[in-house]
Amino acid sequence: MTGSGNFQILGWANTLVRPYISARLITPNVTNITDNFYDKGYTYSLNEFTEHKFRAVKREVEGEDMSSTQDQVMAALSTVIEPELHKDIVSLNMVRDLRVEGDTAKFTIVLTTPACPLKSVFEERCNAAVVGRVAGIKQLQIGWDAQVPTDRRIHGRLNVPMHSIIAVGSGKGGVGKSTVATNIAAALAQAGARVGLIDADILNPNIPTMTGLGSGRPRVIDNKMQPIEAYGIKVISTGFLTEPDKPMILRGPMLHSAIRQFFTDVEWGNLDYMIVDLPPGTGDAPLSLAQSFPLTGAVIVTQPQDVAVSDALRSIAMFETLNVPILGVVENMAGDFFGEGGGEKLAKERGVPFLGRIPLEAEVRKGGDYGRPIVVHMPETAAGQAFLKLAQTVAARISVVMLQTADVIPLNIIG
Numbered sequence: 001m002t003g004s005g006n007f008q009i010l011g012w013a014n015t016l017v018r019p020y021i022s023a024r025l026i027t028p029n030v031t032n033i034t035d036n037f038y039d040k041g042y043t044y045s046l047n048e049f050t051e052h053k054f055r056a057v058k059r060e061v062e063g064e065d066m067s068s069t070q071d072q073v074m075a076a077l078s079t080v081i082e083p084e085l086h087k088d089i090v091s092l093n094m095v096r097d098l099r100v101e102g103d104t105a106k107f108t109i110v111l112t113t114p115a116c117p118l119k120s121v122f123e124e125r126c127n128a129a130v131v132g133r134v135a136g137i138k139q140l141q142i143g144w145d146a147q148v149p150t151d152r153r154i155h156g157r158l159n160v161p162m163h164s165i166i167a168v169g170s171g172k173g174g175v176g177k178s179t180v181a182t183n184i185a186a187a188l189a190q191a192g193a194r195v196g197l198i199d200a201d202i203l204n205p206n207i208p209t210m211t212g213l214g215s216g217r218p219r220v221i222d223n224k225m226q227p228i229e230a231y232g233i234k235v236i237s238t239g240f241l242t243e244p245d246k247p248m249i250l251r252g253p254m255l256h257s258a259i260r261q262f263f264t265d266v267e268w269g270n271l272d273y274m275i276v277d278l279p280p281g282t283g284d285a286p287l288s289l290a291q292s293f294p295l296t297g298a299v300i301v302t303q304p305q306d307v308a309v310s311d312a313l314r315s316i317a318m319f320e321t322l323n324v325p326i327l328g329v330v331e332n333m334a335g336d337f338f339g340e341g342g343g344e345k346l347a348k349e350r351g352v353p354f355l356g357r358i359p360l361e362a363e364v365r366k367g368g369d370y371g372r373p374i375v376v377h378m379p380e381t382a383a384g385q386a387f388l389k390l391a392q393t394v395a396a397r398i399s400v401v402m403l404q405t406a407d408v409i410p411l412n413i414i415g
């Protein structure tokens with residue numbers, strides 16, 4: 001190439017690289033590129049100086065053509081479908097900080113829950129979509145983060161920084177609501193989520209015992225009650241406020257305000273998941289709760305036998321009437337004693353998800369009595385594993401429901 005072509009090349013190169021430099025608007029860059037081009041002794045004719053070759057030179061001079069490879073990687077990632085949400089990970093805004101270094105594409109996947117068991121699935125799908133499909137990329141380096149989506153209705157209604165509120169209920173007493181609530185909370189906290197647990201069984205609180213906080217007394221700072229922490233869960237319960245041998249005598253309106261105050265007068269800080277353990281039945285407590293706060297969803301606990309199932313059915317109907325999404329049904333205490341399958345059948349019949357089956361195991365009961373949730377102390381047991389899986393399933397369902405209800409208007413207050 002002769003020096004006489006210099007001006008032409010510069011003019012031509014200028015249009016070619018304009019998009020590249022437009023962000024910086026530094027004309028000398030072009031000069032630098034072309035100067036380097038000459039320094040390296042290339043002798044292409046103007047005709048040969050195609051976009052392809054120019055890019056090749058630019059790559060050599062300035063490193064890879066990051067921006068366009070980056071775009072190609074992003075485009076390839078937009079074909080990766082989130083296994084639970086059934087949308088692509090780019091439109092879900094899960095791919096962040098994408099950059100290309102040499103033959104490696106580096107990015108972070110922001111999951112919708114820290115309790116996501118599907119990292120290997122993401123990894124596989126991303127690799128299949130990018131490696132060998134985008135020229136020059138031989139490997140991926142994926143970092144992980146999690147950001148629980150926000151149930152926007154909560155922010156509209158409550159001045160508390162909670163991403164989601166999940167009620168655990170059932171029509172029948174003693175089926176394992178508090179056990180399920182405690183173990184889900186502990187499993188989510190172990191996974192790295194910020195978790196609160198409200199014991200909404202105001203009259204017969206069991207959560208202090210189950211979390212090993214029996215003698216806890218919350219401090220009050222600036223007129224706000226401080227929750228007590230166990231296993232990474234922030235807990236509040238009337239059990240912390242009364243003597244164990246004294247009955248709580250409260251009428252409906254006081255119950256209502258007690259539950260409200262647990263939300264509004266406690267210093268929760270930022271929470272990804274607020275789990276609410278309800279008393280049995282379809283009475284005041286679930287009604288108060290659902291009327292006062294937009295619930296992200298309800299987990300219905302049932303034993304496998306028919307009697308429990310028919311009570312759970314009433315509970316589902318109640319939440320549906322209150323416009324609370326049903327996250328699904330948990331079948332607890334499955335085994336020889338109470339049988340198996342009733343919860344799953346109920347879920348199928350009602351067209352709601354079946355979240356999982358927890359076996360009847362003595363260790364679960366001991367864990368409850370001694371304040372040592374089985375997911376923390378004996379995660380290797382069948383029940384421990386079942387609870388861990390349950391927590392992941394519930395977290396995934398919450399993400400799905402939040403995505404579905406993101407723009408839903410606030411609940412109607414009944415009565």
Ligand SMILES: Nc1ncnc2c1ncn2[C@@H]1O[C@H](COP(=O)(O)OP(=O)(O)OP(=O)(O)O)[C@@H](O)[C@H]1O
Nearest residue numbers: 173174175176177178179280359360361364365368
């Ligand atoms: N899978 C299980 N295996 C063995 N014991 C269990 C299991 N689930 C719960 N339990 C035990 O059964 C008893 C009742 O459980 P829990 O208190 O959680 O039920 P609940 O539905 O919250 O009761 P309530 O209606 O009184 O609030 C507890 O002693 C608990 O430890």
Ligand SMILES: [Mg+2]
Nearest residue numbers: 177178201206
């Ligand atoms: Mg209970």
